[in-house]
Amino acid sequence: MSLKKITVRASGVYDVLIGSGLLENCGEYVKNVTKAQKLAVITDDNVDRLYGDKAVRSLENAGYETCRFVFPHGEASKNSSTLIKIWDFLCENHFTRTDCLVALGGGVTGDMTGFAAASYLRGIDFVQIPTSLLAQVDSSVGGKTGIDIPGGKNLVGAFKQPILVLADTDALDTLTDEFFTDGMGEVVKYGMIKSAPLFEKLEKYTAEELRDNKEVLTDIIAECVSIKRDVVEADEHDKGERMLLNFGHTLGHSIEQYYNYTGISHGMAVAKGMEMITALAEKQGMCSAGLSEKLAACLEKYHLKIDVRPMPNELGKACLNDKKRSGGNINVVICSDAGTSSTVKMTVEKFMDFLNSKGT
Numbered sequence: 001m002s003l004k005k006i007t008v009r010a011s012g013v014y015d016v017l018i019g020s021g022l023l024e025n026c027g028e029y030v031k032n033v034t035k036a037q038k039l040a041v042i043t044d045d046n047v048d049r050l051y052g053d054k055a056v057r058s059l060e061n062a063g064y065e066t067c068r069f070v071f072p073h074g075e076a077s078k079n080s081s082t083l084i085k086i087w088d089f090l091c092e093n094h095f096t097r098t099d100c101l102v103a104l105g106g107g108v109t110g111d112m113t114g115f116a117a118a119s120y121l122r123g124i125d126f127v128q129i130p131t132s133l134l135a136q137v138d139s140s141v142g143g144k145t146g147i148d149i150p151g152g153k154n155l156v157g158a159f160k161q162p163i164l165v166l167a168d169t170d171a172l173d174t175l176t177d178e179f180f181t182d183g184m185g186e187v188v189k190y191g192m193i194k195s196a197p198l199f200e201k202l203e204k205y206t207a208e209e210l211r212d213n214k215e216v217l218t219d220i221i222a223e224c225v226s227i228k229r230d231v232v233e234a235d236e237h238d239k240g241e242r243m244l245l246n247f248g249h250t251l252g253h254s255i256e257q258y259y260n261y262t263g264i265s266h267g268m269a270v271a272k273g274m275e276m277i278t279a280l281a282e283k284q285g286m287c288s289a290g291l292s293e294k295l296a297a298c299l300e301k302y303h304l305k306i307d308v309r310p311m312p313n314e315l316g317k318a319c320l321n322d323k324k325r326s327g328g329n330i331n332v333v334i335c336s337d338a339g340t341s342s343t344v345k346m347t348v349e350k351f352m353d354f355l356n357s358k359g360t
Helices: 026-031 045-061 080-092 107-122 133-139 169-174 177-194 196-203 207-212 214-234 241-246 249-258 266-283 291-301 312-319 348-355
Strands: 004-009 013-019 038-044 065-071 100-105 125-130 144-149 152-159 164-168 329-337 340-347
Touching: 004 214, 013 214, 026 045, 026 100, 026 164, 038 045, 038 080, 038 107, 045 065, 045 100, 045 169, 065 080, 080 107, 080 144, 100 107, 107 125, 107 133, 107 144, 107 152, 125 133, 133 169, 133 177, 133 214, 152 249, 164 169, 169 214, 177 196, 177 207, 177 214, 177 241, 177 266, 177 291, 177 329, 177 340, 196 214, 196 291, 207 214, 214 241, 241 249, 241 329, 241 340, 249 266, 249 312, 249 329, 266 291, 266 329, 291 329, 312 348, 329 348, 340 348
Parallel strands: 013 164, 038 065, 038 100, 100 125, 125 164
Antiparallel strands: 004 013, 144 152, 329 340
């Protein structure tokens, strides 16, 4: 299977490489993009057990002095306490501005490592080696980094582009069904907001069939990355078109917060957010008839159809702290059809009415 390369031209220019065998050869790829002599591999305990030694061995074989910081896996670790420990670790190992961090893992690892890279010494380079489907299709690309605080998800962070992304599709083989499902939430999102052909392709497969077809899965990852690349290049700092990437996230983040970031994964929460928003939009004539049923059927294929305790209107208050809010307004992403999306600016009052289905 050939290696796919997608170049992102944002505030920094970097390549996203997608294919097999990238992780075990990561040292040679990293060597092409940095003159750093020292690297810190940041990873969680689950990923470290699977890939930590392989990554470090490749980096050391390429001539790098490496050290490793391992934290407990899960969204509950994506906080200021872990971030401070990373900063202290870098200080203890005498990292300088010419050194580099390596994020080895899923979205939590990438977000925290990126934020550490953006803030330590006011900015050092970092490389993304995403090992989850969600990170490969979405969070490793585009430069959004951050941590969660009690007030909400990803409310503290920085824009920091990586210098390289290595998406090794072999790493997906070790994902549990739950983590594969988690990533598919973001994949469906890309089809809904920007690509009717991608959505139609997803309708043809089940989760199990897609996992077994590595070639099709690799093409889908590349298509998602290409869509994100185009959006990020047009609007790196989330002032306009990039907001479309937040489809399902406003309610999704509130669902995650409601469950204290445990029990319901990010992708599952986003899927539920997409489902809720589309059902409400259809009820109010803001999208094509039957779209919510079509989306629900696709989510069912990838085991993303879930029930949650809070109703949309109960999630509204938490949404008011969401990053998509601007002054007295909140930007809501609506898909009028599969592949077609737009941002609708609503006052807080109108948004709460929308969640209560009181009409437009």
